[in-house]
Amino acid sequence: xxxxxxxxxxxxxxxxxxxxxxxxxxxxxxxxxxxxxxxxxxxxxxxxxxxxxxxxxxxxxxxxxxxxxxxxxxxxxxxxxxxxxxxxxxxxxxxxxxxxxxxxxxxxxxxxxxxxxxxxxxxxxxxxxxxxxxxxxxxxxxxxxxxxxxxxxxxxxxxxxxxxxxxxxxxxxxxxxxxxxxxxxxxxxxxxxxxxxxxxxxxxxxxxxxxxxxxxxxxxxxxxxxxxxxxxxxxxxxxxxxxxxxxxxxxxxxxxxxxxxxxxxxxxxxxxxxxxxxxxxxxxxxxxxxxxxxxxxxxxxxxxxxxxxxxxxxxxxxxxxxxxxxxxxxxxxxxxxxxx
Amino acid sequence: xxxxxxxxxxxxxxxxxxxxxxxxxxxxxxxxxxxxxxxxxxxxxxxxxxxxxxxxxxxxxxxxxxxxxxxxxxxxxxxxxxxxxxxxxxxxxxxxxxxxxxxxxxxxxxxxxxxxxxxxxxxxxxxxxxxxxxxxxxxxxxxxxxxxxxxxxxxxxxxxxxxxxxxxxxxxxxxxxxxxxxxxxxxxxxxxxxxxxxxxxxxxxxxxxxxxxxxxxxxxxxxxxxxxxxxxxxxxxxxxxxxxxxxxxxxxxxxxxxxxxxxxxxxxxxxxxxxxxxxxxxxxxxxxxxxxxxxxxxxxxxxxxxxxxxxxxxxxxxxxxxxxxxxxxxxxxxxxxxxx
DNA sequence: CTGAAAGCGCTAACAC
DNA sequence: GTGTTAGCGCTTTCAG
Numbered sequence: 001x002x003x004x005x006x007x008x009x010x011x012x013x014x015x016x017x018x019x020x021x022x023x024x025x026x027x028x029x030x031x032x033x034x035x036x037x038x039x040x041x042x043x044x045x046x047x048x049x050x051x052x053x054x055x056x057x058x059x060x061x062x063x064x065x066x067x068x069x070x071x072x073x074x075x076x077x078x079x080x081x082x083x084x085x086x087x088x089x090x091x092x093x094x095x096x097x098x099x100x101x102x103x104x105x106x107x108x109x110x111x112x113x114x115x116x117x118x119x120x121x122x123x124x125x126x127x128x129x130x131x132x133x134x135x136x137x138x139x140x141x142x143x144x145x146x147x148x149x150x151x152x153x154x155x156x157x158x159x160x161x162x163x164x165x166x167x168x169x170x171x172x173x174x175x176x177x178x179x180x181x182x183x184x185x186x187x188x189x190x191x192x193x194x195x196x197x198x199x200x201x202x203x204x205x206x207x208x209x210x211x212x213x214x215x216x217x218x219x220x221x222x223x224x225x226x227x228x229x230x231x232x233x234x235x236x237x238x239x240x241x242x243x244x245x246x247x248x249x250x251x252x253x254x255x256x257x258x259x260x261x262x263x264x265x266x267x268x269x270x271x272x273x274x275x276x277x278x279x280x281x282x283x284x285x286x287x288x289x290x291x292x293x294x295x296x297x298x299x300x301x302x303x304x305x306x307x308x309x310x311x312x313x314x315x316x317x318x319x320x321x322x323x324x325x326x327x328x329x330x331x332x333x334x335x336x337x338x339x340x
Numbered sequence: 341x342x343x344x345x346x347x348x349x350x351x352x353x354x355x356x357x358x359x360x361x362x363x364x365x366x367x368x369x370x371x372x373x374x375x376x377x378x379x380x381x382x383x384x385x386x387x388x389x390x391x392x393x394x395x396x397x398x399x400x401x402x403x404x405x406x407x408x409x410x411x412x413x414x415x416x417x418x419x420x421x422x423x424x425x426x427x428x429x430x431x432x433x434x435x436x437x438x439x440x441x442x443x444x445x446x447x448x449x450x451x452x453x454x455x456x457x458x459x460x461x462x463x464x465x466x467x468x469x470x471x472x473x474x475x476x477x478x479x480x481x482x483x484x485x486x487x488x489x490x491x492x493x494x495x496x497x498x499x500x501x502x503x504x505x506x507x508x509x510x511x512x513x514x515x516x517x518x519x520x521x522x523x524x525x526x527x528x529x530x531x532x533x534x535x536x537x538x539x540x541x542x543x544x545x546x547x548x549x550x551x552x553x554x555x556x557x558x559x560x561x562x563x564x565x566x567x568x569x570x571x572x573x574x575x576x577x578x579x580x581x582x583x584x585x586x587x588x589x590x591x592x593x594x595x596x597x598x599x600x601x602x603x604x605x606x607x608x609x610x611x612x613x614x615x616x617x618x619x620x621x622x623x624x625x626x627x628x629x630x631x632x633x634x635x636x637x638x639x640x641x642x643x644x645x646x647x648x649x650x651x652x653x654x655x656x657x658x659x660x661x662x663x664x665x666x667x668x669x670x671x672x673x674x675x676x677x678x679x680x
Numbered sequence: 681c682t683g684a685a686a687g688c689g690c691t692a693a694c695a696c
Numbered sequence: 697g698t699g700t701t702a703g704c705g706c707t708t709t710c711a712g
Contacts, residue, residue, distance in 0.1 A: 001460075003689055004689070005689070013698075014698060014699040015689090015699090015700095016700080017699080023691090028698085029698080030697060030698090033697080047458060048458065048690080049690070050459050050460070051391045051400065051460065051689080052391075052690045053691080054690095054704090055395055055691095055703095055705065055706090057704085075432065078427050078431060079425040079428045079639065081419070084418045084420070085419040087418050088419045092417075095445065100459070101443055102440055102441070103431060104440075105431055114387070118387060118388065260626075286627050287628065299416050299419065344705070344706065345705070345706090354683040355684095356708080357683075368682085369681070370681060373681080389705050391705080392688090392704070393706055393707080394706090395705080395706075396687080396707045398688070
């Protein structure tokens with residue numbers, strides 16, 4: 001691996017000149033020299049040493065992508081269409097910017113914080129992080145940061161976030177269910193914070209506007225995804241389903257799993273029970289019956305996050321620090337129209 | 341961000357001592373000093389600067405994961421269950437080893453080669469790389485390297501690879517199709533090199549053993565995945581399908597897409613045409629009818645690759661340099677038993 | 681057991 | 697236009 005110094009010696013010039021040519025600061029260098037240096041660079045196949053460059057410039061050209069992943073839910077965090085598409089979108093946008101992506105995934109926020117500061121990343125994209133958790137990270141990291149799909153209280157309104165109109169999406173879908181004649185509708189999720197909370201809020205709002213009662217204790221089907229609990233949890237939920245005409249699942253992933261569990265128990269969708277999801281990933285469209293769901297574009301989310309981050313790194317002003325992408329109700333085959 | 345030097349000054353000792361404590365070379369240091377230093381490290385929340393460390397030690401603690409992705413096929417390379425699970429497996433295994441993952445994805449091998457050498461990665465995992473392409477990379481990179489799913493000619497037999505019994509998997513599945521009474525079987529893929537070639541070879545071998553003729557020109561349904569060509573390609577293939585009783589798709593992805601296209605054209609699976617796939621990802625199990633396919637475990641592939649790589653980095657001997665993981669035929673609902 | 685100092689490869693201020 | 701040099705933060709050799 002040849003170094004600048006060696007090339008300089010070979011050519012009988014100083015490292016500064018070589019460095020200047022490399023960085024195209026050619027205003028400072030005579031054309032003849034430029035050419036000579038460039039030839040040598042080619043010939044010896046010069047590759048810069050990033051560590052040295054980073055050390056000297058105190059920047060790293062690394063973008064950290066840190067993902068908080070619940071271990072009970074994911075043992076393989078990328079093996080999920082949403083994360084896959086999202087990280088893929090980030091990677092794709094980063095590819096030609098001269099920045100390199102380093103991924104950290106952990107259940108443990110302080111673990112994430114450690115990794116982030118180790119590499120002195122020039123920017124950070126944070127997935128699945130709550131406001132409280134951010135405070136832990138902030139202690140160690142002060143450079144440009146973009147959140148994806150985070151919700152904060154007002155004290156953190158200045159943070160940059162790329163998210164989704166979760167509430168509106170759920171609201172629209174719920175109105176659709178109601179318009180199909182459904183009035184006994186359950187909500188299924190494995191938590192009620194952040195994104196899922198917003199979806200739940202939209203759901204409840206639509207019910208309220210339609211004058212439909214919702215009993216949070218009874219009608220919120222709380223799923224437990226941990227491996228040992230999973231089957232029992234589905235069994236319980238499938239049992240409870242008989243009391244409803246429709247179930248709004250907070251994600252396609254659960255909608256499809258639930259449908260399969262229902263099928264195993266001989267409960268037909270949508271004839272006996274309507275199901276809707278959220279996300280519109282390929283689970284939704286590949287499943288039969290195809291899932292009626294709320295569409296979003298995670299890849300685009302990733303791309304936008306990168307755009308915002310790069311702007312921040314370059315010191316540009318952001319037009320908006322809180323982007324909420326629109327959603328769309330996709331009607332497929334899992335909702336039955338009920339005659340009243 | 342506090343440095344070793346600053347801590348040393350604060351404590352009135354040399355950087356060497358502090359460094360020794362950090363690296364637990366405590367044989368060299370008195371217990372009292374160790375304690376004092378450790379306290380200071382905690383108090384000032386010392387975080388090492390990776391660039392400096394790497395520069396001094398000429399190692400990077402980075403594992404490069406380079407993926408050759410056909411741009412006509414994937415604009416988002418991670419948005420694919422196979423890659424997602426695989427990279428997820430790699431990430432998971434790397435998480436506790438003290439190595440950090442840097443991902444490069446490109447259609448262009450020399451682009452990949454450049455990125456790899458830039459960061460001086462301590463080890464490299466290569467996805468979707470052919471023997472010829474490796475030679476380009478080798479020019480720039482000489483450290484431990486593990487391939488995933490590559491096939492080489494004999495001149496490269498010493499390379500380390502983690503792969504799959506693609507040939508046997510396809511062979512077994514084809515025998516199953518034959519045992520169900522199928523004799524007019526087409527093969528669908530978008531290429532015939534590497535993995536898909538092996539699958540094709542296994543397919544043909546089973547046909548030959550059963551005395552069934554295969555016309556490579558006619559019976560190999562060559563799909564063109566490029567966006568502009570895609571629909572036309574599916575239309576052609578759906579047309580051609582009428583001549584067969586079964587189609588062996590080289591991947592679940594295509595099997596499911598093909599089934600959906602067939603459905604759109606009113607051709608019923610498996611009543612009118614049997615379809616099988618390869619990979620057993622969630623497309624396969626979520627689709628209705630559920631796809632009969634060949635199972636593999638991409639996450640485990642990723643984990644094994646990391647294991648092998650870490651061994652190589654640590655200078656251990658590998659027991660085997662070419663691992664081929666087993667496959668399993670998963671019988672679901674897309675193959676009809678034909679009465680003869 | 682501890683410290684001084686060289687050097688990893690590169691950049692950039694400054695002198696010529 | 698070009699060269700000299702200090703220094704980025706850390707490791708490590710070698711003296712003491």
